[in-house]
Amino acid sequence: MFSFLTEQTSDAGFRNRFHRRSLEHQRPLSTVTMAFTVVAFIAFASARSLAAGSAVPLAWRLACAAGLALLVVAIPRAKSTWIFGSIGVAYTLVLLAGIALTVAGLDEPLLWALPAIVVIPVCAAPLWLTPAHFGIGTALFYAAGTPFLLGLPHPRGDADAVCWMWVLIAVPTAAVFHFGFYGFRRHHFLLEERLARLAATDPLTGLQNRRAFLEQAALRLSKLGRGSKTSAIFLDIDYFKSLNDQFGHGVGDQALADVARVLKDVTSSGDIVSRIGGEEFALLHDAGLRAAAQLAETLREAIGRIARPDGQLSASFGVAEYRPGESVMALLDRADEALLRAKYSGRNRVCAERATFVDSVRPTWDDQRADDAPLHPLRQQWDDFWLTSHFQPLYSLSHQKQVGFEALLRGEREDGEQVPPAVLFSPKPFTDQGELDRVSHALHVRNARRLITDGAWVFLNILPATFVAEGYPDQLATIARAAGLEPERVVLELLESHGGSVDELSRAASEYRNHGFLIAVDDFGAGHSNLDRLLRIRPDLVKLDGELIRAKSAGADQPILPKLVSLLHQAGMLVVVEGVETTEQLILAVESNVDFAQGYLLGRPSASVTPPDAVHRRIDHAFDVIAQGRAHQHAMFESEVGPYRQALDAGVDAWLKGMPLNDAFYDLAQLELCISCFVLDDTGRQIGHEVPGKASAIDGASLHPVANPRDARWDHRPYFRNAVLRPGVPITSSPYLSLASGRPCIAVTVALQSGEGRCVVGAELDWSLQRLPWPTAEHW
Known part of the structure; x- marks a missing residue:
């Protein structure tokens, strides 16, 4: 029945844990049993008063009962197994003494004493916690009971028989009771430990699971003494999902087991190590932040030596130190936040928690110079290299001049060699991650004050974590003013x-903003950026991700930048386009009504500020190209649309004269780009059927639930509204995405008065061919 409990129980702590657990279980049972025995003894002693013969005074017998009662009271207070065993030994000996006092003076004392001294070791046997207690207690009981029993009057020659009867009945029975009950308790304890271990253990790795970790961590923190330090380490295996997806869950399980083995090998016995879930592990280490981060770095290197089918494993780590009074969940949340930063910083690294306050920047540069000394950029010591400032210009396209400079951080060694960005921006595990950010701001504003003298803006990159740091707005304003740069710049x-x-x-x-700073959001259109974020933060400027200047609409291959700029302008934000590298992109930025532009075509980052004359000419040239191209584009558009306007006019005349719709618009429907001809009433609903055109046969992305135009109302469309505003004049719309065909289209429409009232007659043209010109504004 208990075959599954045959696991190794020879560890040093097993016997102690079992006996202490037995003590908890036995204490209430022993208390009740021994209290009942006190009551039985009092009844036994009281019955002696009814028997003939001289008796020991009752007070002595009651004194024994009182002693037994005191021993019963002491049982719940027994803190160790040996104290509990000593109480049991004392109890049996006092009980034996009480029996001796009770039977003294009886004519046949053996008749009274023998049943009692046989029953006592038998009933006491299950109550002994350990075999040692049982052996010692039983031996002492028989050592004291044998002289007593032999000293009682008994028939001649029967002394040996009485003793042997006593021993042969009581000892085996007591041994069977004790060891049987002891074995049952041991099996029960093993089962209890096994179930507790299964409930607290992750079956794959053999580590604690999340529930057990939280319980032990909470207990550890509650017992932490004054001045003691404990830190939490979170780790997450990098790209674990790809491991499962590409090579199967068996390979993923092996990776988890390998990481668990590293954690067991590297950590000490005092560390609490757990698999929190999935590919995440956590451990509690009795040390401060620096030592915990060093342990995390050791673990990171050890995990990096584990092979996976496509290379080596790696893991990201977050470390946080316990703060007095906080809960275990608060500690783990800070470690988890540091882990997220490690993952977003490129993975395979250790990040420590952020500081609870913003340290003041401690500059190391020499700002002293003679009045006639030339201005030179300052630099800041950082690790084994220097931090320097490079500035990239931003231009107002309308003003055709430099209006600002983005300060970019660079690292260089003593020999002038540039430090790679991966090294420069690599998180330092033992320092606040925002320190580099703050140091760069102090460096940039001082260099900007020296190099940028025309009142232009200085753009400072700032991490969100630094941006929201408590007290940093005041500190940054102080830094800027101390450098001679007002926050408004x-x-x-x-x-x-x-x-x-x-x-x-x-x-x-x-x-x-209360200090005068302007706010810009970088790389809109990538990562976490979204319109809701913009509307909540309300930045003064939005810098569009460089990819957006190259993004085009599907099918028509037209840039989406103009519409996006228009949307941001309507939201009250100025627009900066980054990544302008070609003349074509500069022309598109100007044509899209972008406010400011930045990119290698306009100026590369440099430690000095270069004259902008050549860039001014380049921007002015872009304006000239657009001005010249606009008229040409308009002429091309008109030449394409002209035949359709003429065919629409002819069709309308024929239709008003009573010719059927199909016949009236036959010539228009046969033109290459015509998708359909239609008539709308004054509410924008289609009258009768539409006339299919030649382009309707082209396979397009028809949106079937909305493909039937007769189900819809179209008076909200610009081609309907503009036609109604100028009745009798053919109107040409800007390109739009057609619900019916799923293709870019334009509409040629005219409003007129017919026998059925006011109506709008028109044709929808397929404008998805790349050769077709797109107007820069709506055409009438």
Whole structure:
């Protein structure tokens, strides 16, 4: 029945755990049993008063009962198994003494004493916690009971028989009871431990599971003494999903087991190690932040030596130190936040928790110079290299001049060699991750004050975590003013990065604006950027991701930049386009009504500020190209649409004279781009059937539930509204995406008065061919 409980129980702590657990179980049973025995003894002693013969005074017998009662009271207070065993030994000896006092003076004392001294060891046997207690207690009981029993009057020659009867009946029975009950308790304890271990253990890795980890961590923190330090380490296996997806769950399970083995090998016995779930592990290490981060770095290197089918495993780590009074969940949340930063910073690295306050920046540069010394850029010591400032210009396209410079951080060694960005921006595990951000701001504003003298803006990149840091708006304003740069000249460019909720960012933006800073959001259209984020933060400028200038609509291959710029302008935000690298992209930015542009075509990042004359000419040339191209584009558009207007006029005349719709618009329907001809009433609903055109046969992305135009109302469309405003004049719309065909189309329409009232007659033209010109504004 208990065959599954045959696991190894020879560990040093097993016997102690079992006996202490037995003590908890036996204490109430022993208390009840021994209290009942006290009552039985009192009845036994009281019955002696009814028998003949001189008796020991009752007070002595009651004193024994009182002693037994005191021993019963002591049982719940027994804190160790040996104290509990000693109480049992004392109890049996006092009980034996009480029996001796009770039977003294009886004519046949053996008749009274023998049943009692046989029953006592038998009933006491299950109550002994350990075989040692049983052996010692039973031996002492028989050592004291044998002289007593032999000293009682008994028939001649029967002494040996009485003793042997006593021993042969009581000892085997007591041994069977004790070891049987002991074995049952042991099996029960093994089962209990096994179930507890299964409930607390992750079956795949053999580590604790999340529930057990939280319980033990909470217990550890509750017992932490003053001045003691404990830190939590979270780790997550990098790209684990790809491991399962590409090579199967068996390979993924093996990776988890290998990582668990590394954790067991590298950590100490005092560390609490757990698999939290999935590919996430956690451990509690009795040390401060620096030592815990060093342990995490050791673990990271060890995991990096584990092979996976396509290379080596890697893991990201987050470390946080326990703060007095906080809960285990608060500690783990901070470690988890550091883990997220490690993952978003490129994975396979250790990140420590952020500081609870913003440290003041401690510059290492020498700002002293003679009045006649030339201005030179400052630089800041960082690790084994120097931080420097490079500035890239931003141009107002309308003003055709430099209006700002984005400060970019660079690293260089003493020999002038550039430090790779992966090294420069690599998180330092033992410092606040925002320190580099803050140091760069102090460096940039001082260099900007030296190099940028025409009142232009200075764009400072800032991480969301730094942006929302408590007290940093005041500190940054102080830094800027100390450098001689008013906050009104500083644009804080909020980087696309993890950290800080939208509510926190919005609150912080208000604090920066109170100092005069302007706010920009970087890389809109990538990562976490979305329209809701913009509307909540309300930046003064939006910097569009460089890919958006190259993005085009599906099918028509037309840029989407003009519409996006129009949308942001309507939301009250100025627009900066980054990544302008070609003349064609500059022309598109000008044509799209972009406010500011930045890119290698307009100026590369440099430690010095270069004259902008050549760029001015380049921007002016873009305006000239657009001005010349606009007239040409309009002429091309008109030449394409002209035949359709003429055919529409002829069709309308024929239809008004009573010719059937199909015949009236036959010539128009046969033109290459015509999809359909239609008539709408004054509410925008289609009258009768539509006349299919030649382009209707082209296979398009028909949206079947909305493909029938007769189900719809079209008076909200510009081609309907504009025609009604100018009755009798053919109107040509800008290109739009047709619901019926799923293709870019334009509409040629005219409003007129017929026998059935006012109506709008028109034709929908397929405008998806790349050779077709797109107008820069709506045409009438």
